[in-house]
Amino acid sequence: xxxxxxxxxxxxxxxxxxxxxxxxxxxxxxxxxxxxxxxxxxxxxxxxxxxxxxxxxxxxxxxxxxxxxxxxxxxxxxxxxxxxxxxxxxxxxxxxxxxxxxxxxxxxxxxxxxxxxxxxxxxxxxxxxxxxxxxxxxxxxxxxxxxxx
Amino acid sequence: xxxxxxxxxxxxxxxxxxxxxxxxxxxxxxxxxxxxxxxxxxxxxxxxxxxxxxxxxxxxxxxxxxxxxxxxxxxxxxxxxxxxxxxxxxxxxxxxxxxxxxxxxxxxxxxxxxxxxxxxxxxxxxxxxxxxxxxxxxxxxxxxxxxxxxxxxxxxxxxxxxxxxxxxxxxxxxxxxxxxxxxxxxx
Numbered sequence: 001x002x003x004x005x006x007x008x009x010x011x012x013x014x015x016x017x018x019x020x021x022x023x024x025x026x027x028x029x030x031x032x033x034x035x036x037x038x039x040x041x042x043x044x045x046x047x048x049x050x051x052x053x054x055x056x057x058x059x060x061x062x063x064x065x066x067x068x069x070x071x072x073x074x075x076x077x078x079x080x081x082x083x084x085x086x087x088x089x090x091x092x093x094x095x096x097x098x099x100x101x102x103x104x105x106x107x108x109x110x111x112x113x114x115x116x117x118x119x120x121x122x123x124x125x126x127x128x129x130x131x132x133x134x135x136x137x138x139x140x141x142x143x144x145x146x147x148x149x
Numbered sequence: 150x151x152x153x154x155x156x157x158x159x160x161x162x163x164x165x166x167x168x169x170x171x172x173x174x175x176x177x178x179x180x181x182x183x184x185x186x187x188x189x190x191x192x193x194x195x196x197x198x199x200x201x202x203x204x205x206x207x208x209x210x211x212x213x214x215x216x217x218x219x220x221x222x223x224x225x226x227x228x229x230x231x232x233x234x235x236x237x238x239x240x241x242x243x244x245x246x247x248x249x250x251x252x253x254x255x256x257x258x259x260x261x262x263x264x265x266x267x268x269x270x271x272x273x274x275x276x277x278x279x280x281x282x283x284x285x286x287x288x289x290x291x292x293x294x295x296x297x298x299x300x301x302x303x304x305x306x307x308x309x310x311x312x313x314x315x316x317x318x319x320x321x322x323x324x325x326x327x328x329x330x331x332x333x334x335x336x
Contacts, residue, residue, distance in 0.1 A: 046209070047218040079218070079234070112173035120318055127336065128271070131262065132220060134334060136317045137173070139224040 028057065028096045030089035032148045033072060038140060041076040047132070049076025051088070054138055054145035057096065059114055061104045066111035068118055070096075071139055075132040083130055091133075095126040153252060155309050155326075161252060162329040165189070165227075166314035171321055190227055193250040197297060201229045201248070204296040208233055211288060216241075225317070226332040227251050229297075232260075233289065235282060244282045246289040247331040248299050255299040256307060256331060257286050272336050276304045307331075 033053040041049030052073040059066045074088045099122035103114045115137075123135035138145070165186035170177050177183060201221075208231060209217045216234040228247040235241045243262070248255040259282045261273040278286070293299050307327035315321045318333040327335060 045215040047215075050222075073222070075220075079239075112171055116171075116173050116317075116320060123318065123334075124271075132218070134222060134225060136225055137178075 028055075028093050028100075028148050030086070030093040032146050033089045033092040034144065034146055035072075035074070035085050035088050036143055037076065038073075038143075039076075047075060047078045050074070051076060051083075051085070052140050052143060053088075053092070054140070054143045055096075056145050056147045057100075057118075058147075058149060059100055059104055059118060063108040064111070066103075066114035066118075068111075068115035069138045069145070070115075070119055070122070071136050071143070072122075072126065073134045073136075073140075074126075074130050078131040080131065088130065091126055091129040092122075095122045095129065095135075098122075098125050153254070155306060158252065158306075158326055158330065159309070159311060162311055162314065162326065165251065166311075166316070166324075166329060168313045169321070170315065172315045172317050172319075177315075186227070190250055191223070194223055194229075197229070197248075197250060200296045204292050205231060207292055207296070208289070212285070213237075220245075222332075222334075226334070227329070228331040230332065231289070233285060235285060242279070242282055244285045244289055246293060248293050248297050249330045251330055253297070253299045254302040254330065255290070255293040255297070256302050256304065256327070257289055258304075258335070259286070260336065274336065302330075 032055050035051040035053045037049070037051045039048070039050035050073055052071055054069070054071045057068050057070060059068060072092045074083050076083060099118045102121045103118035106117070119135050119137070123133065126133040126135060165182055167177065167180040167182040170180065205217065205219055212233050215237060218232040220230045220232050228249045231246045232243050233246070234243045243260050244257055245260060246255060246257050259275040259279045261275070290301050304327070307325060307330070309326045311324045311326060311329055312322045314324050314329065316324060316328055316333040319328050
């Protein structure tokens with residue numbers, strides 16, 4: 001019962017935000033992306049390593065709600081240099097906010113279409129900031145997804 | 150590549166991707182085809198991992214450690230993937246080698262990245278021969294064949310549409326053999 005009430009509260013909050021801001025959810029905090037190392041970075045100058053975070057994000061608009069499970073992965077080091085957790089979190093949050101605007105800006109759509117648009121757009125924007133970043137549905141076991149909102 | 154025809158490859162990818170189902174539909178990841186993909190991909194990757202690591206070491210010896218990036222993503226891609234920069238510096242082009250784990254084929258392409266502050270232009274991808282990267286491309290082709298036993302496949306074949314299947318970044322109607330045999334992140 002409590003879980004259902006919490007879910008309705010989250011949906012209500014999302015819809016309220018959507019109504020206030022014209023189909024756009026509130027800003028997702030960077031701390032929602034809790035990156036965990038999944039591929040160790042080798043010593044040396046070679047780019048590599050990997051860390052990933054999972055978020056269950058509810059995207060709401062006046063037309064309805066889509067619940068998208070997203071996994072964000074970034075290298076521990078790319079050609080620019082080490083990718084810190086905070087840099088990854090800030091970039092992921094900014095990309096998610098922009099992607100939400102695109103995903104919710106197309107009028108009424110099935111939730112699968114909204115999630116696909118969101119993930120496509122988020123990857124495009126995040127990879128422009130952090131070379132090598134990937135965004136997908138959940139594919140890595142052992143991570144602890146957070147929920148937003 | 151001469152042994153595998155386009156229809157062979159179409160048949161192969163249909164073993165791994167359920168026809169008519171969008172990758173974001175509930176149940177897609179539980180489908181027999183997708184479960185088969187995960188199992189076969191993991192098996193093939195573990196069998197070829199040591200050979201791949203030997204290839205990476207040879208490329209590092211050729212191009213220098215800082216210019217070689219193994220971007221293989223076992224959970225998302227159907228290939229090993231290596232990004233090899235021609236030289237240090239932000240404006241250096243790179244050749245990307247992809248070696249499929251579903252079939253003994255590899256492909257390459259050249260990327261011109263634009264990751265500089267204030268520059269949000271997307272990466273430019275060139276699939277055809279590029280004078281600047283031709284020698285490196287040829288080296289990678291040779292190494293892939295020597296270490297992995299794969300053959301180069303032409304992009305004209307890889308661009309064959311497979312409209313009835315979908316991936317996480319390719320909706321129904323837009324997939325090609327390249328995305329299904331290698332990766333849907335062709336950047």
